[in-house]
Amino acid sequence: MFHRGWLAAAAAALVLWAAAAQGAPLEAYGKLPTLSNVIISPDGATLAYVKELDTKRVMVAQSIANRQVLGIINITDSKVRNLQWADNQTLILTTSVTALPRGLTGRRQEYMLAQSFNTQSKQQRALLDHVGNLKEDVEVMNVVAGVPQPRTIDGHTVIFVKGIYFPNNVGHLALFSIDLTANSTRIVSRQNDSRAEDWVVDDAGNIVAESSYDEEEQHWKLEIFRDGERTTVMDVPAPIESPSLEGLSEDGTAVIVSLPGNDGNPTYKQISLKDGTASAWAHAEVGFGGVITSLKTGRVTGGTRLTETNDYVFFDPHADRMWRSVKAAFKSATDVDLESWSDDRMKVVAHVFGTDYGEGYFLVDMTQHHASPVGPAYAGIDDVAPRRWIEYKAADGRVLHAYLTLPIGKDGKDAKNLPLIVMPHGGPHARDYPGFDWFSQALASRGYVVLQPQFRGSDGFGLDLLTAGYGEFGKKMQTDLSDGVRALAAQGMIDPKRVCIVGASYGGYAALAGATIDTGIYRCAVSIAGLSDIRAQLRYWRWPRNNVDARSDRFWDRFLAVGDPDDPKLKDISPIKHVDKVSIPILLIHGKDDTVVPYSQSDDMADELKDAKKPYEFVTLRHEDHWLSKSETRLQMLQATVKFLEANNPPDPPAPPTPVASAQ
Template structure:
């Protein structure tokens, strides 16, 4: 373990005071870091705490990507190299096993409607280095080697068990396994032995089943949701029906844990606008009660105990990063932590079950990302490490909120990132609209924005109409405005910055991914002479084809209706599809797309490339082999960034 001990020193782990770090002045003459510092996955991607405060860390140590485990005294116990696999999360089962959740993109073959799908697996990494790493279901030929949901871990008779949904397989006479149409079932897995036992069947009649597991490992309740008629049915572990009702057409019903005293189960009902209402239903039967009526604000998230699934707190829609616990003593400690890191854009991202130790991340001005552990009992803070140590405080571009008025008078908030050490005057601009589009950007270190800022560009990330940074009415203003007001909301930001003298409006490019990729294509086809160039990553170019494909691959009619409500009528989609308007492209465009994208198919970029080629318009197409929609791989994410920066610098040089 000597190499691991030396690696810990490289991470810069050290005790630090709870007080905020002193401000560091930006240095104008410092050379920018290499693009690798921005484009590669950060040195720390995720951290998890065990019940006793042991640390599991996903990140790079001495250049090798691994899951590293430290004991309560922060001494290394074991590690597992993970290379370039797509890790989605890490978490502890007790004190001796770390569960690594990963996904893989796989080809489905001719029997399936879709070409590809993303499959999830759970890797079990023991603290004891003499024991092997294994994968749930991997050695069981009666279950597909993938899990379809995780329902937590429970300690039963001194053994840890994990609960996973899996797809039952049949054995052919040849010995090969095949899928025969059985619904997803629930399995209990002995985590030490990695041995699975089927404990419940799944829903029939095309329903989706959701389970809640009691602290003793028994099934407390399960809910079946039937998408075809929007009906849900709730039963307890003894199969007694507790409640049934209907959701709205685009709604959903799911379980969210048990009540505080454990006598009831919590049901979350999501409506067409993605708003959630919370209800409790007694496990032995009785009337349904709406929760949080006495709370001032809209409850967005419910927190539950890790091992009993009883409610311990919640978070409000207006403050999603500020957990509110029912235990007043713990809530007082949380409040102090939030206040202590407020100036550093601090967020509580995890805690031990007793909430005496908390994980905090900070990032923003002078901070490219820091992970810390706060011990509320001892009143101390320990710095776990830095996400991007190559980007020193003085090299972080200034971040602020820039507010302006759209052409029709609507107020738009945008995140403005400026080049470090450079006067904010007549700068070249990179317009960087977010994906979604029902999402939003907020103040903080954004690796993509900071990469462009480090090369001398101002970067604007508008929360255009349809974004989620304000109320539902603001979200609804985006309905039917793809390629229209959602698009001009972006270019109105250029005019506002130009009026302040911050940017030169004739030196702007537009760059984006997913919906932002669509906006980049639309910026040079639906608009004219606004941008010098465009970079579209995993963007949608043919809206009608995209919506039809979703429906043909199993999407519901309500999903298709939702697309028509938000994008616009199907009859008008061609008029706002960049691929249909390729002959009007007014600037060069770079198309970048992951070959394994299961959200926006790779063909959306090849269609646009073919149309641009036919029209004799300048374009480039870069294929990211093995990459998905989320730029999960370090090497291909860096390739995307390098190509995007190269293209923008070619057509819109900063100097």
């Protein structure tokens, strides 16, 4: 149990963070987080984090005891994807870059790069640099394809990570071993194996399992390593969904494999490393959506429970008690997310969100029963808008859920006849997540209700909801959104004549479909990196043709219920083919460096709207990717969106201030 002083410290943090009144400037929401990637070292002595300053972004390592800065790197021009500790003095920073390396054929892609930084020596190095055991005519770049996994072997810090190498200029996956102590790097998996895709490494740094995929047979195979021999222990058909290697069992004697389940939840098996036999995993019935694997040991330590809020279950009773205590300390919070904790679980970094707390990071010291504020992720935002989980029915009776964010100062009882923004998520086989969402919070701060439906085709809520979206692009997936509008209108919460739709990626497609296919619902539409021409998008994804692994192609064929990109049904669901039906203003926003949905999807849509003399605006984000990874262009997107919404769907004017009686 926590002492009262703990909660008092959490409340005091709110005062420390108070930097703005209701309706913070858009810069507070639109720029990259002021503070992110907050992690604690294994011994609990040092915090590391990414800090956004006025003119630059830095990675910082800082002593917890005396707040002394132990190291700092300028990463202003980097797109940070991950930060982790390899040991108590060494950090691993993963970034990405949009590029087409010299000598390769194809189009520009997003490549992941990794480097280490030692807080004592201040030395930096690329992880996949100077690989020592390459065969002739083999090249390698510092491109990683997975999360680095540190091990301590004979006193050395050794990193294992999937990476890409190029025998005969053809990219293959391999497992690399990087001994940071000895400054040596080598490939430890078989070279020239084009089918291998994942590996499990034990505490001693030995590969104990390898999975591979055979595109010709459309089979997934698992091999285990015993006494220097490879033994195939699983060989299953996997034309689309494949099993996954999750890691080692708690005692390290088996490999945990998740297989696609018939109900949408994975089925877990454990494969003995001694004899290769498969059996049910002891923790399979705990009831979680995904596993938590220790990067330090490779062993599965728990699982995630994600519905409308974040939660975790840990198999070690001590760890599970520690997490329950942390949650109890912030019992009135809307969401508490575990960011990082020390090896002994006595120091925890939690990201907390709720109207009683605002949002930000806390350092929880279990020995002192005290929570100290590290800082807000978004400096300058004091008041946060209330966000809750709601339920409504689609026209065919299907029960759907959504996140509903109300304008700041509204509690639901006084929310009447308000303007609404419908914000469908990307994917579409994805979902929205609990916690602080900068985009919906920014719009709510301007007086809008924001609805984020988990429409059919969304993932993370069971197989039934996911498969219900197959073949429903522009159809029931779209009307699930407008059914949410009708449900809120029936409650009197929103004004059905003041509704706009805003989305990115698939959400951008849904915004365009709301203007061209499911019409008559919205006053305006904002498409951010959205698809307009499904046929052109499928052709983009399929060139150059990947003859090694076409599972993604088969997935989209199934999701769209088509046989190939030339299927005439695609015209019916492509907004660019229905520009004649547009009767509302459309804002198109797209990054020039987008490698997922190409810039041409918005550029071509703009041309069609222009030729048809339809009302539209087009904003180009220079040097921006699909994920809005840069502060300047992310803010540019938000400012353009809010300006467009306020012009075409004005919010209610702010209420006049309450007069304060003068002293007599």
